[in-house]
Structure formats: structure tokens, C-alpha cells
Amino acid sequence: MAAGNIVMKRATRFTFALSILLFWLFLFGITDFGQAVLRGRIPPNATHWTLDDIYMAASFAPFVYALVPSVLLALVGLAFLVAQRLRSR
Numbered sequence: 139m140a141a142g143n144i145v146m147k148r149a150t151r152f153t154f155a156l157s158i159l160l161f162w163l164f165l166f167g168i169t170d171f172g173q174a175v176l177r178g179r180i181p182p183n184a185t186h187w188t189l190d191d192i193y194m195a196a197s198f199a200p201f202v203y204a205l206v207p208s209v210l211l212a213l214v215g216l217a218f219l220v221a222q223r224l225r226s227r
Contacts (some may be wrong), residue, residue: 147222153215176200189206189207 146154166172176196180189 146219149176150215150218150222153211153218157208157211159216160211164200164204166207167204172200173197 167176173196176199177192180192184192
């Protein structure tokens with residue numbers, strides 16, 4: 139193996155791949171089409187408060203369920219990579 143060239147182990151690759159997948163899911167969720175998918179079918183007799191709940195949930199969902207886990211997984215993958223590099227010295 140060449141100096142400075144480190145091969146990522148399976149756990150590191152998995153965390154980075156999952157992080158990228160969740161980031162793409164986040165990008166989909168913040169588009170107009172993604173927001174329409176997250177809102178779903180809105181009942182015709184929905185009150186103001188129900189509409190507020192639906193729209194607020196759709197706006198927070200990409201951040202809570204995709205962006206935050208994506209960043210956390212990227213940090214874990216980076217920690218795996220640093221630990222792997224320190225072990226290989």
C-alpha cells in the first residue's frame with residue numbers, strides 16, 4: 139500500500155454512503171414536489187390549525203429525518219476514518 143493511501147473499511151464506507159443517501163433525501167424533501175409528497179392529501183374540511191400542523195410537519199420533516207442523521211453519520215464516518223488512519227501508523 140502506498141504511503142498516505144488508505145483504504146476505507148466497510149463500516150466507514152457504509153456510514154458515508156448512508157449519509158449521502160440521507161442528504162439526497164433531504165434535498166428531495168425541500169423541493170416543491172417533495173413538500174407536496176410530505177403534505178399528502180389534505181382533507182377539504184381541514185381547519186386552520188390542522189392545516190398549520192400539516193404544513194409545519196412537512197417543513198420540519200426533511201431536517202429532522204434526513205439532514206440531522208446525515209450530518210451525524212458523516213461525523214461518525216469521519217471518526218471511523220481518523221481512527222483507522224491512526225491505527226495504520
